[in-house]
Amino acid sequence: MDKQLGIGLMSGTSLDGIDAVLIEIEGSSVNTKVKVIDSLTHEYESDVRHALKELCFPETASLEKICSMNMFLGRELGMLVNKLLDKASIGKEEVLFVSSHGQTIFHKPLGGEKRMDVPGTLQIGDLSMLSEITGITAVGDFRTADMSAGGQGAPLVSFVDYILFNNPYRSRAIQNIGGIGNVTYIPRNAQKDQVMSFDTGPGNMVIDEIVYRITESKQVYDKDGEIASKGNVNQKLLNKLMEHPYLKLRPPKTTGRELFGNSFVDSVMSNSSGLPSEDIVATVTAWTAKTIADSYSRFIESPSNSIDDVVIGGGGSYNPFLMEQLRRYLPNKTVYKHEDFQLSSNLKEAIAFAILGYHCLIGKSNQIPSATGAENPVIMGKISHTQPQAFQQLSALRGNLH
Numbered sequence: 081m082d083k084q085l086g087i088g089l090m091s092g093t094s095l096d097g098i099d100a101v102l103i104e105i106e107g108s109s110v111n112t113k114v115k116v117i118d119s120l121t122h123e124y125e126s127d128v129r130h131a132l133k134e135l136c137f138p139e140t141a142s143l144e145k146i147c148s149m150n151m152f153l154g155r156e157l158g159m160l161v162n163k164l165l166d167k168a169s170i171g172k173e174e175v176l177f178v179s180s181h182g183q184t185i186f187h188k189p190l191g192g193e194k195r196m197d198v199p200g201t202l203q204i205g206d207l208s209m210l211s212e213i214t215g216i217t218a219v220g221d222f223r224t225a226d227m228s229a230g231g232q233g234a235p236l237v238s239f240v241d242y243i244l245f246n247n248p249y250r251s252r253a254i255q256n257i258g259g260i261g262n263v264t265y266i267p268r269n270a271q272k273d274q275v276m277s278f279d280t281g282p283g284n285m286v287i288d289e290i291v292y293r294i295t296e297s298k299q300v301y302d303k304d305g306e307i308a309s310k311g312n313v314n315q316k317l318l319n320k321l322m323e324h325p326y327l328k329l330r331p332p333k334t335t336g337r338e339l340f341g342n343s344f345v346d347s348v349m350s351n352s353s354g355l356p357s358e359d360i361v362a363t364v365t366a367w368t369a370k371t372i373a374d375s376y377s378r379f380i381e382s383p384s385n386s387i388d389d390v391v392i393g394g395g396g397s398y399n400p401f402l403m404e405q406l407r408r409y410l411p412n413k414t415v416y417k418h419e420d421f422q423l424s425s426n427l428k429e430a431i432a433f434a435i436l437g438y439h440c441l442i443g444k445s446n447q448i449p450s451a452t453g454a455e456n457p458v459i460m461g462k463i464s465h466t467q468p469q470a471f472q473q474l475s476a477l478r479g480n481l482h
């Protein structure tokens with residue numbers, strides 16, 4: 081089959097903005113080949129970030145706001161795609177698809193005891209709006225398919241990590257440090273069903289919220305770890321934070337702002353009274369690093385499972401204090417960044433969702449059950465084409481599949 085152009089869109093749990101990447105893609109599964117053509121990032125304006133954050137908590141969300149933001153975000157995503165195409169001087173008719181993660185506003189991987197209390201997850205940014213604004217077929221809403229098969233609905237990038245990082249000689253932990261941290265473990269020369277993946281716990285989410293509070297809304301993250309590097313790690317607070325029950329849960333497991341959001345940060349702040357602000361930031365940053373290392377020794381490493389390389393991605397890889405702490409907690413492993421593998425840490429997830437979307441369109445499974453905990457492989461994603469030419473383009477591709 082011919083090479084195709086597609087666009088991946090990622091708007092992650094940090095609520096920092098949307099990454100858009102234009103790629104050329106061919107092949108499928110382990111034979112997938114991807115080339116990045118161009119990219120663009122849109123930072124959320126502070127009112128949009130604030131409105132999205134409100135939707136993540138039952139106390140501040142409302143049905144009306146969720147409905148509106150779903151459509152608003154679909155339009156924002158579409159306008160970013162149009163800008164990216166202008167920048168790259170590519171016409172919409174040349175692009176087969178746009179694949180969007182959407183903005184997670186709630187993630188509930190486990191059900192409760194009541195009949196209707198089943199697992200669920202919600203990513204907003206309407207696909208019909210996205211297709212209408214761009215004139216291109218839109219793919220998205222991946223997580224519910226995995227959940228329908230009994231999986232956690234995350235981490236989905238595990239499918240792409242296996243394609244990109246499986247190596248005959250090296251066992252690898254591919255660690256994302258976004259809002260939440262998640263790892264894909266790929267033993268050397270792995271078969272797909274040997275891949276393991278789970279959310280390690282907090283990524284930058286707790287650091288960001290604490291920085292936002294102590295700087296009185298002036299800063300939304302600890303740029304280059306500057307605040308943390310002026311502080312000292314407080315051992316007593318660190319030990320207390322390590323007692324969080326999520327860290328002891330066995331995988332498959334996933335989490336989000338529901339566990340590590342505002343009320344958790346309230347409790348960190350009340351456990352830190354009297355400590356200088358810099359010490360609090362240094363301690364939660366060290367904690368993020370320690371939860372990662374600790375989860376490897378608890379849940380991955382064993383006499384038969386070793387880790388040779390750790391490959392860090394996501395925004396946390398740009399925080400030198402966090403990276404230094406990670407190296408300290410992982411003394412016998414080689415710690416790389418995605419850039420060491422010619423991949424941008426910023427764009428990795430957008431590229432990954434483009435790959436997932438392409439697999440949905442060609443009808444191939446794009447998930448790894450051993451990673452998400454699903455009972456069987458599924459094709460994740462839903463498709464919207466609001467204009468005939470988008471539908472026809474997809475039909476032509478499918479005609480060529482046989």
Ligand SMILES: Nc1ncnc2c1ncn2[C@@H]1O[C@H](COP(=O)(O)OP(=O)(O)OP(=O)(O)O)[C@@H](O)[C@H]1O
Pocket residue numbers: 090091092093094095096256257258259260261283284287288300301302303304305393394395396398399400429
């Ligand atoms: N130069 C930097 N110094 C320190 N931290 C940084 C820097 N650049 C980015 N970050 C951190 O990375 C975060 C964004 O990371 P990223 O974009 O990977 O998250 P995300 O994709 O929203 O989250 P997730 O992967 O959980 O969905 C920012 O909120 C910030 O905390």
Ligand SMILES: CC(=O)N[C@H]1[C@@H]2OC[C@@H](O2)[C@@H](O)[C@@H]1O[C@H](C)C(=O)O
Pocket residue numbers: 092093184187201233234235236237238256258259260261262278279334335336429
């Ligand atoms: C529900 C949800 O949006 N989960 C995200 C979040 O951000 C990081 C971590 O938690 C991960 O499991 C997942 O995203 C990535 C992209 C994934 O599914 O691989």
